[in-house]
Amino acid sequence: MGKSKKQIEQLLSSILETSSIEDEEVLLHLLGGIKDKQQGIHRRYINAALHMVGEFRKDSSEVRIPITPVIHNTIKVPHGGIIATIVDAAMGGLASRSVAPGFNVVTTNLNINYIATTYNEELIARGSFIHKGRRTLVMECVVEDETGKKLATATGSFFVIERRT
Amino acid sequence: MGKSKKQIEQLLSSILETSSIEDEEVLLHLLGGIKDKQQGIHRRYINAALHMVGEFRKDSSEVRIPITPVIHNTIKVPHGGIIATIVDAAMGGLASRSVAPGFNVVTTNLNINYIATTYNEELIARGSFIHKGRRTLVMECVVEDETGKKLATATGSFFVIERRT
Amino acid sequence: MGKSKKQIEQLLSSILETSSIEDEEVLLHLLGGIKDKQQGIHRRYINAALHMVGEFRKDSSEVRIPITPVIHNTIKVPHGGIIATIVDAAMGGLASRSVAPGFNVVTTNLNINYIATTYNEELIARGSFIHKGRRTLVMECVVEDETGKKLATATGSFFVIERRT
Amino acid sequence: MGKSKKQIEQLLSSILETSSIEDEEVLLHLLGGIKDKQQGIHRRYINAALHMVGEFRKDSSEVRIPITPVIHNTIKVPHGGIIATIVDAAMGGLASRSVAPGFNVVTTNLNINYIATTYNEELIARGSFIHKGRRTLVMECVVEDETGKKLATATGSFFVIERRT
Numbered sequence: 001m002g003k004s005k006k007q008i009e010q011l012l013s014s015i016l017e018t019s020s021i022e023d024e025e026v027l028l029h030l031l032g033g034i035k036d037k038q039q040g041i042h043r044r045y046i047n048a049a050l051h052m053v054g055e056f057r058k059d060s061s062e063v064r065i066p067i068t069p070v071i072h073n074t075i076k077v078p079h080g081g082i083i084a085t086i087v088d089a090a091m092g093g094l095a096s097r098s099v100a101p102g103f104n105v106v107t108t109n110l111n112i113n114y115i116a117t118t119y120n121e122e123l124i125a126r127g128s129f130i131h132k133g134r135r136t137l138v139m140e141c142v143v144e145d146e147t148g149k150k151l152a153t154a155t156g157s158f159f160v161i162e163r164r165t
Numbered sequence: 166m167g168k169s170k171k172q173i174e175q176l177l178s179s180i181l182e183t184s185s186i187e188d189e190e191v192l193l194h195l196l197g198g199i200k201d202k203q204q205g206i207h208r209r210y211i212n213a214a215l216h217m218v219g220e221f222r223k224d225s226s227e228v229r230i231p232i233t234p235v236i237h238n239t240i241k242v243p244h245g246g247i248i249a250t251i252v253d254a255a256m257g258g259l260a261s262r263s264v265a266p267g268f269n270v271v272t273t274n275l276n277i278n279y280i281a282t283t284y285n286e287e288l289i290a291r292g293s294f295i296h297k298g299r300r301t302l303v304m305e306c307v308v309e310d311e312t313g314k315k316l317a318t319a320t321g322s323f324f325v326i327e328r329r330t
Numbered sequence: 331m332g333k334s335k336k337q338i339e340q341l342l343s344s345i346l347e348t349s350s351i352e353d354e355e356v357l358l359h360l361l362g363g364i365k366d367k368q369q370g371i372h373r374r375y376i377n378a379a380l381h382m383v384g385e386f387r388k389d390s391s392e393v394r395i396p397i398t399p400v401i402h403n404t405i406k407v408p409h410g411g412i413i414a415t416i417v418d419a420a421m422g423g424l425a426s427r428s429v430a431p432g433f434n435v436v437t438t439n440l441n442i443n444y445i446a447t448t449y450n451e452e453l454i455a456r457g458s459f460i461h462k463g464r465r466t467l468v469m470e471c472v473v474e475d476e477t478g479k480k481l482a483t484a485t486g487s488f489f490v491i492e493r494r495t
Numbered sequence: 496m497g498k499s500k501k502q503i504e505q506l507l508s509s510i511l512e513t514s515s516i517e518d519e520e521v522l523l524h525l526l527g528g529i530k531d532k533q534q535g536i537h538r539r540y541i542n543a544a545l546h547m548v549g550e551f552r553k554d555s556s557e558v559r560i561p562i563t564p565v566i567h568n569t570i571k572v573p574h575g576g577i578i579a580t581i582v583d584a585a586m587g588g589l590a591s592r593s594v595a596p597g598f599n600v601v602t603t604n605l606n607i608n609y610i611a612t613t614y615n616e617e618l619i620a621r622g623s624f625i626h627k628g629r630r631t632l633v634m635e636c637v638v639e640d641e642t643g644k645k646l647a648t649a650t651g652s653f654f655v656i657e658r659r660t
Contacts, residue, residue: 004189005181011196012177016170018203024169026210030195031176038183045191045235046244049214070210075329079211080257080272081250088245107245108631109604109652110277111441113468113485115461117271130483131445136603136654138443138483153460153468155443155485157604157652159631164240273466274439274487276606278633278650280626295648296610301438301489303608303648318625318633320608320650322439322487324466334519335511341526342507346500348533354499356540360525361506368513375521375565376574379544400540405659409541410602411583415576422575437575440607447601494570 022069029070052086054093061094061127067120067145077117083143083152084112090127091139091156098132099160105137109157120145135160187234194235217251219258226259226292232285232310242282248308248317249277255292256304256321263297264325270302274322285310300325352399359400382416384423391424391457397450397475407447413473413482414442420457421469421486428462429490435467439487450475465490517564524565547581549588556589556622562615562640572612578638578647579607585622586634586651593627594655600632604652615640630655 015023033048042048050071054063065071065086073079088107095105124144131138137158143151180188198213207213215236219228230236230251238244253272260270289309296303302323308316345353363378372378380401384393395401395416403409418437425435454474461468467488473481510518528543537543545566549558560566560581568574583602590600619639626633632653638646 002189004186004193005184008181008189008192008196009177011193011200012174015196015200015203016173019170021169023199023203024167024173027173027196027199028169028176030199030214031173031180031192034188034192034195035176035180038180038188043239044237044244046237046247049195049235070214072209072211074208075269079209079250079253080275081246081253082211084249084253084275084277085244085246088249092245104240106282107279109279109443109606110245110249110275111485111604111606112249112275113439113460113487114272114274115463115468130443131480133445138445140483150461153470153485155441155483157443274441274608276439276441276650278604278625278652280628280633295608296645298610303610305648315626318635318650320606320648322608332519334516334523335514338511338519338522338526339507341523341530342504345526345530345533346503349500351499353529353533354497354503357503357526357529358499358506360529360544361503361510361522364518364522364525365506365510368510368518373569374567374574376567376577379525379565400544402539402541404538405599409539409580409583410587410605411576411580412541414579414583414605414607415574418574418576418579434570436612437609439609440575440579440605442579442605444602444604 026069029068050082050085052089054089056093056097059129061090063090063093063125065123067118067122077119078123080114083114083123084110086123086125087112087141087143087152087154088156090125090141092158094127095137095139095158098137102163103160104163105158105160107156108159110154112152112154114152115150118145118149118151120147120149122146123151130155191234194233215247215250217254219254221259221262224294226255228255228258228290230288232283232287242284243288245279248279248288249275251288251290252277252306252308252317252319253321255290256306257323259292260302260304260323263302267328268325269328270323270325272321273324275319277317277319279317280315283310283314283316285312285314287311288316295320356399359398380412380415382419384419386424386427389459391420393420393423393455395453397448397452407449408453410444413444413453414440416453416455417442417471417473417482417484418486420455420471422488424457425467425469425488428467432493433490434493435488435490437486438489440484442482442484444482445480448475448479448481450477450479452476460485521564524563545577545580547584549584551589551592554624556585558585558588558620560618562613562617572614573618575609578609578618579605581618581620582607582636582638582647582649583651585620585636587653589622590632590634590653593632597658598655599658600653600655602651603654605649607647607649609647610645613640613644613646615642615644617641618646625650
């Protein structure tokens with residue numbers, strides 16, 4: 001076994017010596033995400049850590065993140081930055097799939113209005129187009145929980161760029 | 166050893182069987198963050214996972230996140246949502262410390278202008294006040310990397326609420 | 331005749347001595363607006379000067395401004411600030427009508443994405459609610475010209491306040 | 496005298512028959528602005544109507560509008576749309592002067608946080624650069640009254656385009 005693997009196992013053992021139930025829930029969640037990434041379910045570690053999954057259709061997207069202690073802020077509701085992360089994923093993922101081969105998009109502006117918070121189980125962000133231009137895209141997004149409670153709305157501007165090869 | 170601990174160790178072993186060097190870097194990072202949280206360095210798991218640390222003075226804040234594969238998007242630069250997360254942390258953390266005991270703040274609006282990206286090592290967000298009202302706060306934030314390259318600027322509105330007991 | 335009326339008439343005469351056709355179009359427009367205000371069609375001088383008229387239903391609004399040289403910027407398309415003015419009128423007018431007697435609203439945040447410009451004849455802004463809270467309202471607005479060309483979209487946050495008596 | 500001039504004079508006479516003191520103040524203001532435009536003080540009618548004047552330096556701008564009934568909303572404070580107009584003028588005017596000959600800028604995003612209102616005499620907007628890119632500019636602006644009371648802050652994104660000839 002490599003040195004780094006040994007180090008990882010020792011680190012885990014040391015954590016488990018004093019771990020709380022919540023610590024263990026988080027460890028299962030994070031490691032489960034990494035395992036999923038190895039199996040091709042996620043392309044990015046951040047998505048893996050958040051168990052973020054998305055469906056992208058031609059004109060709309062739906063991205064989901066389970067609400068667990070991993071994304072809680074200090075009052076045990078989803079962190080505002082994670083709301084921003086799911087919003088950027090729902091809009092940016094749709095935007096990048098909409099441009100011609102050889103092109104990609106970069107976010108230029110993100111504006112989020114936070115409406116309510118939730119103690120429920122899942123964040124669901126739905127993205128769609130306001131404007132599909134040749135050089136710029138404007139998109140909108142609504143974030144709800146699984147009961148349909150509206151948590152935030154957002155708009156984003158994206159700039160179309162040539163993909164680096 | 167508890168059942169859950171056993172399950173966590175088995176999951177890690179299974180990951181390490183096929184882990185890439187990057188997987189191992191990420192595992193060390195995530196587990197190191199959880200360990201730090203156990204030792205009181207972080208209060209939230211999301212901060213622990215990101216190794217996000219902050220300094221909060223009376224009128225300004227500085228929050229840092231190391232740039233690692235954990236926060237990379239598919240083109241290996243920091244994910245726009247993580248920029249939003251550090252921005253929200255730098256402004257919201259300063260805002261919540263500025264209100265009277267018994268009160269807290271909630272983000273109502275977050276607006277981010279993305280300027281450039283970076284292949285360097287650290288995200289640094291500096292928050293400050295534009296307006297400190299009795300019921301609302303308006304704040305601004307600049308995100309740079311450790312070379313001083315400006316990555317994003319943001320403004321946020323916060324609403325002062327009574328703290329739930 | 332009062333001194334001030336005399337002064338106004340002399341000022342107009344002096345303008346008409348060297349007026350261009352466009353000057354005269356603008357004068358007819360501005361004076362026509364003031365006349366309309368005297369007849370109760372407008373409540374504010376700014377609406378009168380812009381010939382801005384609105385319809386407000388329970389859950390939506392529609393506000394219109396004719397596109398004339400009065401609102402042109404230097405490249406003869408509607409000034410971005412006037413787009414913001416019609417947006418604020420469509421959202422704020424709807425918001426203020428939605429609160430209980432004795433209350434009013436103030437705009438706290440306005441975010442506008444400009445999409446296209448127009449050489450057509452009319453700006454039409456349609457406002458609606460994203461969220462109607464007890465203390466805050468979040469609204470959205472789309473601005474088009476009379477052909478349905480989308481010019482801008484916007485969101486606004488409004489704070490509910492007690493009306494000054 | 497041309498037919499249109501005759502019509503304008505008759506319209507003014509009809510207004511002055513029933514004009515209030517406030518009507519006359521507004522008429523003097525609007526006509527004074529048109530006169531100033533004839534004398535080259537303003538390039539646009541909207542600036543003339545608002546008596547909006549600006550100073551543009553290399554890296555900053557200062558634009559002023561007197562607070563008169565022309566820009567009052569129904570509670571006799573400056574209309575939110577006029578705040579947006581002065582913001583767009585301060586940032587856009589500076590942006591357009593900063594690009595190379597043959598180029599111009601268009602506003603793509605405007606985000607305004609409204610902080611306070613004023614019963615004082617003048618709106619003053621100061622614009623500056625956050626980022627000067629080759630294709631995009633990001634700017635910020637603070638609006639105060641003449642006593643230094645902060646009324647609003649804003650950021651804007653501008654896209655550099657080739658000037659139409």
